[in-house]
Amino acid sequence: MxxxxxxxxxxxxxxxxxxxxxxxxxxxxxxxxxxxxxxxxxxxxxxxxxxxxxxxxxxxxxxxxxxxxxxxxxxxxxxxxxxxxxxxxxxxxxxxxxxxxxxxxxxxxxxxxxxxxxxxxxxxxxxxxxxxxxxxxxxxxxxxxxxxxxxxxxxxxxxxxxxxxxxxxxxxxxxxxxxxxxxxxxxxxxxxxxxxxxxxxxxxxxxxINHPGLLQHSERLEVFGKTNFRLLNQRLKVKIIRYKFLLSSAFCYNIILNIVKMLNIIYFFKIKSYYMIRLIMLGSLLKGYFTYQKTQNHQTEDPQ
The missing domain is CATH 3.90.550.10 (Spore Coat Polysaccharide Biosynthesis Protein SpsA; Chain A)
Structure with a gap:
């Protein structure tokens, strides 16, 4: 060798x-x-x-x-x-x-x-x-x-x-x-x-070469939130999202989701903001995470 x-x-x-x-x-x-x-x-x-x-x-x-x-x-x-x-x-x-x-x-x-x-x-x-x-x-x-x-x-x-x-x-x-x-x-x-x-x-x-744009990347992050993100230990999840409370508060997630919807409209006009883009991606990840959680809760409540 x-x-x-x-x-x-x-x-x-x-x-x-x-x-x-x-x-x-x-x-x-x-x-x-x-x-x-x-x-x-x-x-x-x-x-x-x-x-x-x-x-x-x-x-x-x-x-x-x-x-x-x-x-x-x-x-x-x-x-x-x-x-x-x-x-x-x-x-x-x-x-x-x-x-x-x-x-x-x-x-x-x-x-x-x-x-x-x-x-x-x-x-x-x-x-x-x-x-x-x-x-x-x-x-x-x-x-x-x-x-x-x-x-x-x-x-x-x-x-x-x-x-x-x-x-x-x-x-x-x-x-x-x-x-x-x-x-x-x-x-x-x-x-x-x-x-x-x-x-x-x-x-x-x-x-x-040709990295996907923000829209396509956000879609992948939503899939990540539903799947592999859930396999990470708590410490690594927090490393990604920065704030632990976001994982336990659907209320905070709903606030972020509404903010992200507005930011996506702003982003359409090609305004460059580092933190705006990060927040859009965070919102996509959390959307996948909580969507999966809601699905699991519904299945638990209605096993049929």
Whole structure:
């Protein structure tokens, strides 16, 4: 395992994006490491596997395809199982990496004794106001200097480097089959085992192409509120929503919901406000959370 790195890519029906990612990987500056590229296809029905197999990569490559869509957790766990590197670089298929990305990560490993490094992600989106929010200096590692301590909540597996030894002790929780929360839950357990072992690597840059706009993202957050959010422990739920009382007060939720309805009207006019967008997203998550709760209450009251 001496001086080797495994690039683990997961994807589902993202053939065009995958092709762009692979082209950007071929533009990576050379490093003094053995590099393998592993693509885990999560049961795609498009040409994703053919795109990967036809790619003329500068590195060794390996492809594995599930016979059906199983979710990001199973795909990542499979990639980890197949990887042979000292370091695992996790990438999503819908990003493009900058040429210096590998060099920046590997330089960071020589300077720091951290076990995980979070790279910078730039975003493009058809929703210009939401793109502005996604790239805001207050979000994630945008507020951190290179190699500064990184809170586990900022760890995203679209662009991060982790030491192989981590996965001998923990893996992704396969209970999280729907959208969201699985990365936070894993990062929390990782931080408990290895406190303060995550660093920002803001010079290792990737771009997330065509991130959904606020409306579509809010719909996903509503699904998250109904599903994976409920699987998180209380501490992590509060990390996400900031205020614990919001989880126990339907009255407060109704107030927020009415505010969010007004904010959505304001947002339609492309007014850029960091906190307005955050409140809209919070409202969507809580809507899903309380909708599920009401459904369960009705089923309890009327078992027929």
């Amino acid at each position: 001496n001086k080797s790195i495994s690039i683990i890519i997961i994807g589902y029906n993202t053939a065009a994006d995958l092709k762009n990612l692979l082209c950007s990987i071929n533009r990576l500056k050379p490093v003094q490491y053995n590099v393998e590229v592993i693509y885990i296809d999560d049961g795609s029905t498009d040409e994703s596997v053919k795109v990967f197999e036809a790619s003329n990569l500068n590195f060794s490559k390996l492809c594995y395809k599930f016979d059906k869509n199983r979710g990001r957790i199973f795909a990542r766990n499979k990639g980890i199982q197949l990887a042979s590197g000292t370091w695992f670089l996790f990438l999503s298929s819908n990003i493009e990496v900058e040429p210096e990305l590998l060099n920046e990560y590997l330089n960071a490993t020589k300077i720091s004794n951290a076990l995980a490094f979070m790279g910078k992600i730039k975003y493009t989106s058809p929703d210009s106001s939401f793109q502005w929010y996604l790239n805001h200096r207050r979000r994630g590692i945008n507020q951190l200097k290179n190699l500064e301590f990184c809170n586990y909540r900022f760890l995203l597996f679209s662009n991060c480097l982790m030491h192989h030894s981590i996965f001998k002790k923990i893996e992704f929780n396969t209970c999280f089959v729907d959208y969201g929360g699985e990365e936070l839950e894993f990062a929390h357990r990782f931080n408990q085992l290895y406190p303060n072992k995550i660093r920002a690597c803001s010079a290792a840059i990737a771009t997330r």
